[in-house]
C-alpha cells in the first residue's frame with residue numbers, strides 16, 4: 001500500500017492529476033517560510049529561472065521584489081506548468097533540468113528550491129552553468145536530512161538526499177564558484193554559487 005507518505009512523495013516528485021494539484025497547494029503553504037529563508041538577501045536580478053518551480057510561488061515572491069525582472073519556470077509536470085502559467089508574468093516551460101531548452105547565458109539568477117532531490121546533478125549543473133550569465137547567481141535550497149535515513153516511501157519515488165557539501169563540490173566541478181553553504185532551522189540548507197566572469 002502506498003500510504004500518505006507515498007502519495008505525497010509521488011506528487012512532490014512529479015505532480016499529476018487531482019492529487020498533484022492538492023500537493024502543489026499544500027507545498028505552496030508549507031514551503032513559504034523556507035522560501036523566504038532561502039531567497040533572502042539576494043542581489044537584484046533582471047532574468048530569473050526557477051528549476052522545478054512547481055506552482056510558481058517562489059517566482060511570485062521574487063517577482064514582487066524585482067518588478068522589472070523576467071520570470072521563467074521549468075518543470076516536467078503538466079500540472080505544475082498549468083498552475084504556474086496562470087500568472088501572466090511567468091513563462092512556464094515544460095522540461096527537465098538535465099536538458100534546459102534555453103540559450104546560453106540567458107539568466108542572471110537561477111533557483112532550485114526543493115527540486116534537487118529529483119535531479120541528476122552531474123548532468124544538470126553543467127546545463128545550469130551554460131544558461132547562466134557570467135557573474136550570475138545560482139541558489140540551491142533543500143532539506144538536508146540524513147542521506148542514510150531517507151524513508152522508503154520517499155526513496156521509492158526518486159528522492160535522493162545529498163549532503164550540502166557534496167552538492168557544492170558538484171557545482172564547483174561544473175564551474176560554479178560556491179560562495180556560501182549554510183544551514184537554517186530544521187534541516188534547511190542553502191548553497192549560493194556564482195558563475196565566474198571568465
Ligand SMILES: C[S@@+](CC[C@H](N)C(=O)[O-])C[C@H]1O[C@@H](n2cnc3c(N)ncnc32)[C@H](O)[C@@H]1O
Pocket residue numbers: 012013014015027028031051052053054055058074075076077080095096097098112113114115118119120
Ligand atoms: C517538491 S516540488 C518543489 C516545488 C517548488 N520548487 C517548491 O519549493 O515548492 C519538486 C518539483 O521538481 C520538479 N522536478 C522533478 N524532476 C525534475 C527535473 N528533472 N527537472 C526539473 N524539475 C523537476 C517536480 O515536477 C516538482 O514540481
